[in-house]
Amino acid sequence: MTTTSVHDAAVDQVWAMTTAHLHARALHVVADLGVADLIGDDPVPVSELAAACGVAHHSLGRVLRLLADLGVFRHGPAGVEHTAMSRLLRTDHAGSLRAFAQLMALDVVWHGVASLETAVRHGTTGIAEIAPNGLFDYLAEHPAQAQLFDNAMQAKARADVDAVIRAYDFSPFGTVADIGGGTGQLLNAILTRHRTVRGILFDLPHVIAQAGVDDAHLTTCAGDFFTDPLPAADLYLLMEVLHDWPDRGTTAILRGVRAACRTGAVVLVIESLPSDEHPDPRARTLDLLMLAVSGGQERSPSELDRLLTATGFRRTAVLDIAGPLRIAEAVAV
Numbered sequence: 001m002t003t004t005s006v007h008d009a010a011v012d013q014v015w016a017m018t019t020a021h022l023h024a025r026a027l028h029v030v031a032d033l034g035v036a037d038l039i040g041d042d043p044v045p046v047s048e049l050a051a052a053c054g055v056a057h058h059s060l061g062r063v064l065r066l067l068a069d070l071g072v073f074r075h076g077p078a079g080v081e082h083t084a085m086s087r088l089l090r091t092d093h094a095g096s097l098r099a100f101a102q103l104m105a106l107d108v109v110w111h112g113v114a115s116l117e118t119a120v121r122h123g124t125t126g127i128a129e130i131a132p133n134g135l136f137d138y139l140a141e142h143p144a145q146a147q148l149f150d151n152a153m154q155a156k157a158r159a160d161v162d163a164v165i166r167a168y169d170f171s172p173f174g175t176v177a178d179i180g181g182g183t184g185q186l187l188n189a190i191l192t193r194h195r196t197v198r199g200i201l202f203d204l205p206h207v208i209a210q211a212g213v214d215d216a217h218l219t220t221c222a223g224d225f226f227t228d229p230l231p232a233a234d235l236y237l238l239m240e241v242l243h244d245w246p247d248r249g250t251t252a253i254l255r256g257v258r259a260a261c262r263t264g265a266v267v268l269v270i271e272s273l274p275s276d277e278h279p280d281p282r283a284r285t286l287d288l289l290m291l292a293v294s295g296g297q298e299r300s301p302s303e304l305d306r307l308l309t310a311t312g313f314r315r316t317a318v319l320d321i322a323g324p325l326r327i328a329e330a331v332a333v
């Protein structure tokens with residue numbers, strides 16, 4: 001029989017993994033309260049932070065103490081100071097993760113994660129009980145959570161868009177349609193770089209209502225990609241859209257694109273696209289999030305190929321780009 005010492009590194013690791021939800025919750029709480037925005041270049045006492053947030057001083061202090069042990073904030077003699085990690089929770093940081101932390105803390109997301117076992121046992125999402133019609137119907141009915149979701153998508157896109165537009169030449173295309181394009185981060189960046197391209201942003205009505213449209217080259221189209229016809233275009237963008245859906249939904253979206261486009265039109269599927277040759281723990285984490293919350297999955301290029309082929313497309317390339325995403329290019333055949 002193998003014996004383990006209490007100092008066994010494996011024990012420490014499993015203990016830390018088993019309690020990692022408390023680390024996550026501590027981050028969620030300070031992100032929601034906006035604690036990082038209250039600290040500038042100088043330290044701030046916990047009592048002042050608690051008063052500004054209107055929360056219990058001792059409780060906030062304990063949360064901040066754990067985070068400081070993990071490298072998020074530092075406790076100095078004069079109060080709480082920033083570290084490189086805590087600065088990422090500031091709203092005004094160029095690579096801010098505050099909105100992402102708030103997204104992970106949304107009731108619907110947390111409920112799904114807490115109900116992962118339901119997803120595993122029954123093959124449904126973890127949110128079926130509170131959101132029987134799925135994540136996006138739930139968000140349409142909960143505007144405050146939808147706003148946080150859109151903020152998080154904008155922040156995520158800010159980090160990823162640059163890598164996409166550097167990696168792909170959009171200049172040959174007359175019209176580019178971003179399907180499930182959110183509030184237009186990617187499309188706006190493409191149109192800013194390529195003044196000959198016209199853009200069509202397609203998303204649900206409550207999302208399109210939040211999109212900033214101040215470019216004559218950009219038109220918006222509010223609709224449901226499962227029930228409404230999609231616009232005609234030369235290039236279609238699907239950035240982190242297909243991974244939200246199980247195969248049936250993904251197939252329906254691709255069929256909608258194929259029905260709208262001419263043979264030879266191009267589709268870019270931009271998501272993590274993990275594979276055995278391209279393992280990515282972040283993609284595996286996202287995959288479980290999709291299982292729990294949306295019913296979707298992160299697909300490998302070969303898993304995606306099966307769905308592309310069934311819907312009238314042929315994959316022509318997979319491009320590695322800077323950052324966590326990859327681009328699968330396919331052509332309508």
Ligand SMILES: C[S@@+](CC[C@H](N)C(=O)[O-])C[C@H]1O[C@@H](n2cnc3c(N)ncnc32)[C@H](O)[C@@H]1O
Pocket residue numbers: 136153154156157179180181182183185202203204207223224225226238239240241244
């Ligand atoms: C994960 S977000 C990705 C947003 C954007 N492409 C990006 O990467 O930042 C998925 C998007 O799909 C949109 N969406 C979900 N269901 C939809 C539907 N039935 N019809 C149109 N858009 C939908 C959501 O509103 C959301 O903007």
